[in-house]
C-alpha cells in the first residue's frame with residue numbers, strides 16, 4: 001500500500017485503533033478489513049445498481065480500518081459480531097486459564113474488578129453518528145445471516161431499515177423511527193382486532209420481526225456511553 005493511503009487509513013479515527021481506541025503510531029498501525037476479505041458474504045445497498053448486492057469484503061478505503069497489533073491479531077477474519085463475542089470470551093477465559101488462581105484471588109481482594117456484562121463498544125462506534133453506526137451494525141447483522149431468502153422476515157426488516165437509514169441523517173429522526181417500529185407488532189394486532197382481519201401469517205411474522213429488530217437497534221444505540 002502506498003504511504004499516502006496508509007496515512008489516510010491512520011487518520012480515519014484520528015490516529016486511534018478503530019476497535020480498542022488506543023493511540024497508535026503510523027509505523028505500528030496494522031490495516032484490518034472491516035468485512036473480512038476471505039469470507040463473509042454480506043449484502044449491502046448499491047446506489048449504482050439500485051438494489052442490494054452480495055459481495056466479499058473488499059480492498060477499499062471504506063473497508064480498511066486502522067488497528068493496533070493486538071486487535072488485528074485477535075480479529076483475524078472474524079465478523080464484527082464474532083469479534084465482540086471473542087473479546088468477552090477471552091475475558092471470561094481468565095477465570096479458567098493458566099492464571100485463574102491469581103485472577104480469582106485478585107478479584108477477592110478487589111484488585112481486579114470483573115465487568116463481564118459490560119457492553120463492548122468499539123472506538124469506531126463511539127465516533128459515529130447514529131446513521132453510520134446503525135448502517136455498519138445492520139450490514140454486520142446481514143453478513144452473519146446465512147439465510148439466502150431476501151423475504152425472510154428478520155432479513156426483510158433489516159434491509160428495509162438499511163434503506164431508511166440511507167435517506168436520513170438526523171439522530172432524532174432515526175430514534176423516532178425505531179420507536180415507531182418497535183410498536184409495529186402491537187399496532188398490527190390492534191388493527192387486526194378492529195377489522196376482524198384475516199391476514200396472512202407472514203404479515204404477522206413480519207410485524208414481529210420489525211418490532212424485534214427495532215428494539216435490538218435501540219438497545220444497541222443505548223449501549224453507547226460517552
Ligand SMILES: [Zn+2]
Pocket residue numbers: 017018019020021022067068069070071072
Ligand atoms: Zn486495538
